[in-house]
Amino acid sequence: MSDNKENTNDYGYVKDPSCAKVKSQVESLTEQISVTPTVITPGPTFVKIPVVLAETNITIPVEATITLDQVALEIKRIKKNVFLTQSRIIPFSQDNRPGTGILFIAGFIRKNIEFATQTCTTVGSSNVCGDIRHCTVEVPFNFTTRITFLRQPIFIENTIPRELEFFTDELESCDVCSDPVIGRNPCDQSSLFREVFNEKPFTELVRADITEVDIHTNPVLNCKTPTEQKFTKLTEKVILNLTLKVLQNQQVRITAIE
Structure with a gap:
């Protein structure tokens, strides 16, 4: 009996010498030496840098229907990332609104959906066991909007x-x-x-805020387990808010000082 206690831990698991091991060592600190950077001489200097033409905040409503590969009991987590696939700017106004341009944007929301499945049910009870699966989908979006230039592009x-x-x-x-x-x-x-x-204007994605509602479509209910429902399809109503910068590389004169 004593030998069994020595070979088990506090949770009753058998101690296995081939299980995970950790080996660490203390790293020495390497000293650094400060280096004085080489700079240009003081005076007028011309540089070519990205200049902000406009900054805008846009709200985009999106609705998507997603069908999962297996029956789900519950959505555990949805990780979301926003990507832009197209950014085009027409910097000229055709309706007598000077200082404005038209911005075309297309992209998608990448979603990694983690959901619980059912693999077994305890007989005579509502206990359910299953696995956690994931499904990655892309929800596309596109829009066209008018932007007001803080600084006119150079063409x-x-x-x-x-x-x-x-x-x-x-x-x-x-x-x-x-x-x-x-x-x-x-x-x-x-x-x-x-x-x-000419230098082509380009767009930077500064910030993306996503607010959404997930609606289970046609869920299957069970009288024995009324608190659980099964579904394979969900409809998402998404409010996507994007903050964008429109820039163009321009030649700028600056004054270098000592």
């Missing part, structure tokens, strides 16, 4: 092609009896075209 338009034509009075007609042809010289022509590559 240089491409020039219209220019052509130069030259005069000649030495062209001859096929008819030797007719007069010489006077007009444009088809053998000599000059043209000018300029292509400007």
Whole structure:
């Protein structure tokens, strides 16, 4: 009896020498030496940095229906992350509202749903046992909104092609009896075209707030266990609130000081 007590812990489990082990050691502290950074000389300096064009807060209502792969008894946890897959900006206003642009956004909410399942039920009672499963889904969303610029984006338009034509009075007609042809010289022509590559505005996702209601669709009830219900489908009504920054790389003049 004493040997059995020595081989068991306080919870009655048998002590197994091959079970998990922990080995630790004390790490030494490595000293560091401060380094003075090399900087530019004082005076006017030009840098190219992201400049905030606009910052906006947008509320998006989304409704989604999710079908699980197995019958669920209860949703234990839903972990949510927001991703943007498209960000396009039309920086010009077509309805006489200067200083505004149109923002196109598309993305999805990645959801990892953990739910309880039923694998067995105690006979004569309402005791239920099961496993915890998970299902990862993507709930898409998209919207278009008008933004007001805090600072106008910088764009240089491409020039219209220019052509130069030259005069000649030495062209001859096929008819030797007719007069010489006077007009444009088809053998000599000059043209000018300029292509400007502008910095493309881009969007940053600053913050995402998600509020949702999960509704079990067509749950199956059992009179023996009225407190439990089974379902495979749920409808989510989501309020997604996004805070976005619209930026463009611009050349800025700063003054470096000592």
